[in-house]
Amino acid sequence: MNPWERRLSLPAGEKLKVTRLQGAVFADDKFVIAGAGATSNSKNRIYVMSRDMDSLWSFEQMGGSRIGMYDLGFDGELIWGVDNDTVYGFTLQGEVKRKFKTNVTFARGIEWDPDRSELLICGRTSASPLRGVDRDGQLVKDYGQVGFNKATLAYWPADPDNAQLYIFHTDSTDLTISKFNLENQTTSFVKTLALEDGGLPEGCFITNKFDVYSWVF
Numbered sequence: 001m002n003p004w005e006r007r008l009s010l011p012a013g014e015k016l017k018v019t020r021l022q023g024a025v026f027a028d029d030k031f032v033i034a035g036a037g038a039t040s041n042s043k044n045r046i047y048v049m050s051r052d053m054d055s056l057w058s059f060e061q062m063g064g065s066r067i068g069m070y071d072l073g074f075d076g077e078l079i080w081g082v083d084n085d086t087v088y089g090f091t092l093q094g095e096v097k098r099k100f101k102t103n104v105t106f107a108r109g110i111e112w113d114p115d116r117s118e119l120l121i122c123g124r125t126s127a128s129p130l131r132g133v134d135r136d137g138q139l140v141k142d143y144g145q146v147g148f149n150k151a152t153l154a155y156w157p158a159d160p161d162n163a164q165l166y167i168f169h170t171d172s173t174d175l176t177i178s179k180f181n182l183e184n185q186t187t188s189f190v191k192t193l194a195l196e197d198g199g200l201p202e203g204c205f206i207t208n209k210f211d212v213y214s215w216v217f
Contacts, residue, residue, distance in 0.1 A: 004193075012024075012033055018047070021035050023205075026210050089135065107124075126145065128145065143180075143185055150170045153168075153204070154166040154205050170200075174193075
């Protein structure tokens, strides 16, 4: 299969009857998905689903904003999400193990960097900084601006150009993937995704656990 060829389209929203699904990770052989409430009175939730999109369980999101978490990360132990200015590290069952404030303005994207043992967090505007923090919220490094609006994050340790941080962002009406080198703070274009059947994806994740023979985005 060629790189960036679509392999699967999974009907999570149809199965859950939720019209706004956002961040997602694949953790412990399960999909973990952040969903925003359909109405102003409904709660934002985290949904746990099987590989086959069977709904296993769900729990209410920890934050109190209207839309909730846009992006999720996974460090091999905890799921990470950010709502407004608060970062949460929680288990698959919804137990919060870590919680701290972030000084990233309008925090939106979040991912775990296993090479540097840090959480990477960016904001929703091109002027927002990208910052690396430890699991207690202490600043590890300020990487400056990545320069994209509505950015969410994924991490590929095996990137051949040593630009392991992948950035999913909306460029005009196109869904664009760029990547960022954390050593020299340079950005390069990767791919524009064409979605023939519509939709506007929000979060992103890269894993070699869904298919043990290859990395998938």
